[in-house]
Amino acid sequence: MALDHRVSPGSVTGLEGFDRLQRLHEAAVGCFDDRLDELTPGMRALTVLFVFCGEVDNGGFCSCMGNSAGDFTAEAIAAARLVGADAHAELFERFVAVGLAGDVAMPQPTRNARLLAMTGDDEAAITELDDAFYALPSIDEDLERYVASRPEEFFTAPLS
Incomplete structure (x- = not known):
C-alpha cells in the first residue's frame, strides 16, 4: 500500500505563496526519483515542477x-499542462x-554529450529559451491556483 504524502492542513497554517508550496513539495520530494506514482496527480505535478523549474531557474x-x-522533461511538460501553466509547457516543448x-x-549521458558538443548557434538557441523562461510569470501562481482548486490532492483533511 502506498503512503499518503499529502499534508495536514495545520502544517501549512500561516504559510502563503511560495512558502506553502515549498512545504507541500517537502512532503513529496522523497518520491521524486523513483516513486512518483505514489503521489496524487497534484503532488506529483508540484514536485516535478519545483525540481525542473528550479534547475532551469538556477542554471x-x-x-x-x-x-x-x-530526465523529467516529459513529466514537467505534462505537469505544467495539468496545472494550467501552458506557456511553461510550450517552452519546455521548445527545449x-x-x-x-x-x-x-x-x-542524461547523451544530453550531456550534446551539451558539450554545442556550437555557438546551439548555445544562442538555448540562451533564447532561458530568456523566454525568465520572462514568464512565476509558475508558482499556476501552482497556487491548482492547489486552491483541488485541496484534496494536497491535504489529508479539508482546509478550514
Whole structure:
C-alpha cells in the first residue's frame, strides 16, 4: 500500500505563496526519483515542477541537459499542462525540440554529450529559451491556483 504524502492542513497554517508550496513539495520530494506514482496527480505535478523549474531557474536549460532533472522533461511538460501553466509547457516543448533534438526521453549521458558538443548557434538557441523562461510569470501562481482548486490532492483533511 502506498503512503499518503499529502499534508495536514495545520502544517501549512500561516504559510502563503511560495512558502506553502515549498512545504507541500517537502512532503513529496522523497518520491521524486523513483516513486512518483505514489503521489496524487497534484503532488506529483508540484514536485516535478519545483525540481525542473528550479534547475532551469538556477542554471538555465543547459542544467537540464547536464543534470538528472532533465530526465523529467516529459513529466514537467505534462505537469505544467495539468496545472494550467501552458506557456511553461510550450517552452519546455521548445527545449525538447532545440536542446534534445526532439527526443524527450534522451538519457542524461547523451544530453550531456550534446551539451558539450554545442556550437555557438546551439548555445544562442538555448540562451533564447532561458530568456523566454525568465520572462514568464512565476509558475508558482499556476501552482497556487491548482492547489486552491483541488485541496484534496494536497491535504489529508479539508482546509478550514
